[in-house]
Amino acid sequence: MSASMENDWKHWRLRREDTGLAWLDLDKADASANVLSSEVMSEFARVLDALDAAPPKALVIASAKPAGFIAGADIEEFSRLDSVLAARMLVERGWLLFNRLAAVPYPTLALIRGHCMGGGLELALACRYRIVVDEPGTKLALPEVMLGIVPGWGGMLRLPALIGPAAALDLMLTGKSVDAKKAKRLGLADDCVPARVMESAARIVALGGKPARKLPVQERATRWAMNGPLRKMVADKARAQAARKVSRANYPAPFAIVDIWEKYGGNALDVPASDPSSLDTIFTSPTARNLVRVFHLQERLKAFGKDSEFAPRHVHVVGAGVMGGDIAAVCALRGMTVTLQDQSVERIAPAIARAAKLFERRHKGDARQVRFTLDRLIPDPQGQGVARADLIIEAIFENLEVKRSLFADLEARARPDAVLATNTSSLRLEDIATALKDPSRLVGIHFFNPVPMLPLVEVVQGEATDAEVLRRATGFVRRIDKLPLPVKSAPGFLVNAVLGPYMLEALRCVEEGVAPETVDAALVAFGMPMGPVELVDTVGLDIAVAAGRALAGEGAEPPARLLKLVAEGKLGRKSGEGYYRWVEGKALKGAGEGRAPGGLLARLLKGVPGRQGPAASPPIPPGLAERVLAPLLAATQRCVEQGVVADADLADAGVIFGAGFAPHTGGPLHHAGSLVRYT
Numbered sequence: 001m002s003a004s005m006e007n008d009w010k011h012w013r014l015r016r017e018d019t020g021l022a023w024l025d026l027d028k029a030d031a032s033a034n035v036l037s038s039e040v041m042s043e044f045a046r047v048l049d050a051l052d053a054a055p056p057k058a059l060v061i062a063s064a065k066p067a068g069f070i071a072g073a074d075i076e077e078f079s080r081l082d083s084v085l086a087a088r089m090l091v092e093r094g095w096l097l098f099n100r101l102a103a104v105p106y107p108t109l110a111l112i113r114g115h116c117m118g119g120g121l122e123l124a125l126a127c128r129y130r131i132v133v134d135e136p137g138t139k140l141a142l143p144e145v146m147l148g149i150v151p152g153w154g155g156m157l158r159l160p161a162l163i164g165p166a167a168a169l170d171l172m173l174t175g176k177s178v179d180a181k182k183a184k185r186l187g188l189a190d191d192c193v194p195a196r197v198m199e200s201a202a203r204i205v206a207l208g209g210k211p212a213r214k215l216p217v218q219e220r221a222t223r224w225a226m227n228g229p230l231r232k233m234v235a236d237k238a239r240a241q242a243a244r245k246v247s248r249a250n251y252p253a254p255f256a257i258v259d260i261w262e263k264y265g266g267n268a269l270d271v272p273a274s275d276p277s278s279l280d281t282i283f284t285s286p287t288a289r290n291l292v293r294v295f296h297l298q299e300r301l302k303a304f305g306k307d308s309e310f311a312p313r314h315v316h317v318v319g320a321g322v323m324g325g326d327i328a329a330v331c332a333l334r335g336m337t338v339t340l341q342d343q344s345v346e347r348i349a350p351a352i353a354r355a356a357k358l359f360e361r362r363h364k365g366d367a368r369q370v371r372f373t374l375d376r377l378i379p380d381p382q383g384q385g386v387a388r389a390d391l392i393i394e395a396i397f398e399n400l401e402v403k404r405s406l407f408a409d410l411e412a413r414a415r416p417d418a419v420l421a422t423n424t425s426s427l428r429l430e431d432i433a434t435a436l437k438d439p440s441r442l443v444g445i446h447f448f449n450p451v452p453m454l455p456l457v458e459v460v461q462g463e464a465t466d467a468e469v470l471r472r473a474t475g476f477v478r479r480i481d482k483l484p485l486p487v488k489s490a491p492g493f494l495v496n497a498v499l500g501p502y503m504l505e506a507l508r509c510v511e512e513g514v515a516p517e518t519v520d521a522a523l524v525a526f527g528m529p530m531g532p533v534e535l536v537d538t539v540g541l542d543i544a545v546a547a548g549r550a551l552a553g554e555g556a557e558p559p560a561r562l563l564k565l566v567a568e569g570k571l572g573r574k575s576g577e578g579y580y581r582w583v584e585g586k587a588l589k590g591a592g593e594g595r596a597p598g599g600l601l602a603r604l605l606k607g608v609p610g611r612q613g614p615a616a617s618p619p620i621p622p623g624l625a626e627r628v629l630a631p632l633l634a635a636t637q638r639c640v641e642q643g644v645v646a647d648a649d650l651a652d653a654g655v656i657f658g659a660g661f662a663p664h665t666g667g668p669l670h671h672a673g674s675l676v677r678y679t
Contacts, residue, residue, distance in 0.1 A: 009043050009046065010043060011027060011029055011039070011040045012044065012047050014050065014051075019207060021056060021058050021060065022056035023059075025064040027064035028040055032065070032067055033065060033068060033071045034063055034065055034067075035071050036074060036094070038090075044097060045100075048097075048101065055104075058107040058207050059104075060110075061109070061124075065114075067114060068115035069120055070120025070121075072143075073094075073118055073153075077090075078090070078149075084273075084280045084283050087283040088269065091153070091268055092269055094119060094152065095152060095154060095268075095269060098123060098154045102158075107206050108127040109128065109129040109206040110124035110127040111131050111199075111202045112130060112132045113137075114133075115137065116140045116141075117141050117177075118143060118151065119153055122142070122154045122158070125154060125155060125159060129190045129205050129206065130183075131190060131193060131201055131205060132191075132192050133194070133195050134194055134195075135195060138179060138180040139177040140183050140189075141175060141177035143175035144175070145172065145175045145251075146295075148251070148252075148285065148287040148292070149288050151257070156172065156257060156260050156266035156268070159171065160227070164187075164222070165223075165227060165234050165261065166234065169238045169257070169261065187215075232262065235261065235262035239255060239258050242254040247525070247527075251287060252281060252282060252285050252287060253288070256271075256276070260277055286666075300649070300650070301485060301657070304459075305474035305476075305478035305479075308474060308475025310471070310472035310479075311475070311476075312336060312419075313390060314337045314339070315337070315390070315391045316341065316389035317339070317341065318342075318410070319341070319394065319423075320340050320341070320347055321396075323451065324423070325348075325350070326354070326358075326447075326450065326451035328340045328351065329358050329452065330480055331480060333362060333480075334480045334481065339380035340378065341380045341381065342381060345381055347381075348381065352374070355377055356374060358452055387414065388415075390417075391418065391419045392419070392421065394420075394421065394423060395423040398424065398425065398427060398546060400431055407433075407435050408435040411435075411441070419441070419473060419476075421442070423445060423446055424446065425492075425496055426491060428490070429442055429461075430463050440465060442464070443469050443470055443472075443473040444461075444493070445458075445459060445460070445476070446460055446493060454657075456483050456485055456654060456658035457482045458487045458495065458654070459474050459484045459487070461487070483657055485645070485650065485654045486645070487645055487654070488644050488645075490639075490642065494636075494645055494651065495655065496547070498635040498636045498668070501631035501635045502631055504559075504631070505628045506519050506520075506531075507562055508559060510559070511559045511561055516533040517531075517533075518620060518621070518624070519531060519533050519624065520532065521620055522625040522628070523628060526629070527664055533579050533580075534579075534580065537573050537579050537580055537582070538572065538573050540572050541565055541570065541571045541578050565579070573587075629668075632655075633671070633672045636651050636669055637669060637672070639651055651669055652666065652668060653667065
């Protein structure tokens with residue numbers, strides 16, 4: 001292939017083949033990933049000028065970086081916007097530029113390999129064709145809603161037109177991504193090809209043209225109705241679905257997306273400033289700034305462990321309960337060989353069965369991949385894997401003497417270079433480590449339940465923990481795609497230390513006669529993904545009592561009703577009754593108190609930042625949420641002052657990603673600071 005090169009641009013490279021096909025590669029200078037900064041966008045306008053002057057027969061837009069296609073707009077630039085006018089100018093620049101791309105007379109094709117997010121997908125939507133590369137890393141999404149903003153560069157116009165309003169609104173309102181195969185099934189991509197033929201496929205489609213995909217008659221009729229006479233009905237249904245997840249006051253962006261599609265043809269610039277869906281409203285809402293802050297906090301957590309090359313091939317987990325079994329399953333999903341130890345095969349079997357269901361979901365029913373993953377998860381009642389493991393994780397019940405005895409045995413049998421870790425949630429590492437000849441080997445790796453869904457893992461440093469052991473533990477957490485939070489050994493570490501006083505205050509309110517569902521509704525309305533009373537039921541009332549001071553606080557006793565329920569064997573969700581009755585995993589009317597809001601922390605930052613309670617919520621007394629939250633805010637501040645976490649930002653990150661604290665607030669300490677600033 002002969003090709004001519006042209007341009008002296010910094011970020012874009014244009015090369016022309018003798019066939020008339022032009023290839024435009026984005027390679028953002030001095031960056032590991034492509035983002036659409038103002039400089040990249042300005043240069044793209046000059047690229048289009050050059051193509052206008054000498055039009056190609058067709059144009060293929062691709063990435064020159066191995067990290068992916070385009071990760072989206074430049075979040076740093078967005079963070080620095082200081083006025084509504086600046087925000088409107090940013091939206092207008094992308095809207096007009098991508099409209100210009102969509103209007104060029106020659107065929108255009110986006111060749112998508114790797115992540116194609118936000119503005120990157122909006123650029124691809126402005127092309128006539130899209131080809132996706134069939135690799136695990138290829139993901140397409142419009143995740144702007146997760147930052148409290150809207151896809152204003154054409155996504156709200158072109159995605160519904162391409163794949164239909166129902167599928168498009170689902171993607172835009174959740175921010176969820178689709179893989180290459182699903183992109184093809186949805187009609188988002190014209191073809192899905194292996195990497196080895198991607199350039200040939202792009203050349204054939206771009207130069208040869210491709211007939212528009214002809215939809216079945218029924219689908220065409222449905223699309224016509226949804227975009228025409230049923231448009232309002234579709235929009236109303238989408239708003240109702242959003243309202244069941246979040247409130248407009250806390251999260252205006254999902255509702256704005258629906259409004260802009262329904263009333264303004266997907267053009268955010270046409271929305272009057274006085275409209276609650278306007279760019280002015282979105283930009284001036286604290287939610288967008290706070291969710292961008294949460295994004296940066298997440299990136300900071302992701303940076304931990306980057307200095308570690310520790311990649312364990314063999315992990316041994318002791319304890320096949322829900323926590324230990326799920327830890328083992330997550331490790332197996334990440335390609336590690338895992339031996340799972342408990343007292344008998346019968347005790348391990350439920351964990352293997354639960355793992356099989358997880359693997360089926362994650363591998364989307366691919367039986368071959370499910371089998372391969374299950375092969376890596378090995379029942380090991382005798383603990384023979386201890387001698388071969390790179391990392392050993394203890395996940396048994398919270399009994400100090402039993403843990404000491406176990407670690408003395410593990411140390412004697414493990415390789416000298418193996419990392420010894422405990423998943424303890426309330427015991428001090430220093431107390432456990434007294435059983436070890438070399439206490440520097442012990443580190444805490446504290447997961448949260450449900451392990452496959454919750455992103456945070458506390459990496460706990462004891463007084464004797466070796467720095468290299470700590471670094472390896474942190475590196476392991478990143479290898480399994482979790483967010484490591486460095487914490488010091490202290491009762492409850494960070495997350496449990498702040499949840500304890502919070503749940504206790506909620507139970508005190510119940511003790512005083514406030515209905516559990518009223519307490520929960522108040523906190524869910526604030527933005528928590530689950531009410532604190534339901535959380536106690538979900539954790540287990542016996543565990544709440546056993547946590548003792550971590551729940552009750554210094555010098556306080558657990559509430560009398562909590563002790564009474566435990567004595568009666570009413571332990572919450574796992575026994576079918578606690579403060580609520582539970583049927584098929586859902587809280588129903590229990591102990592005569594009505595229905596609690598449902599929900600799981602797992603929706604956090606997955607496109608549904610929180611939950612609303614049921615439609616018929618009980619009246620909420622003024623100040624109830626503030627009362628229940630006050631001990632949590634105070635405990636978070638104490639953890640910073642006592643050095644459990646390094647600073648307030650990490651405390652906010654931990655409580656958001658570990659406890660589900662309302663993301664729209666920016667975190668508990670950030671929220672507390674805003675209360676001080678505005679009162």
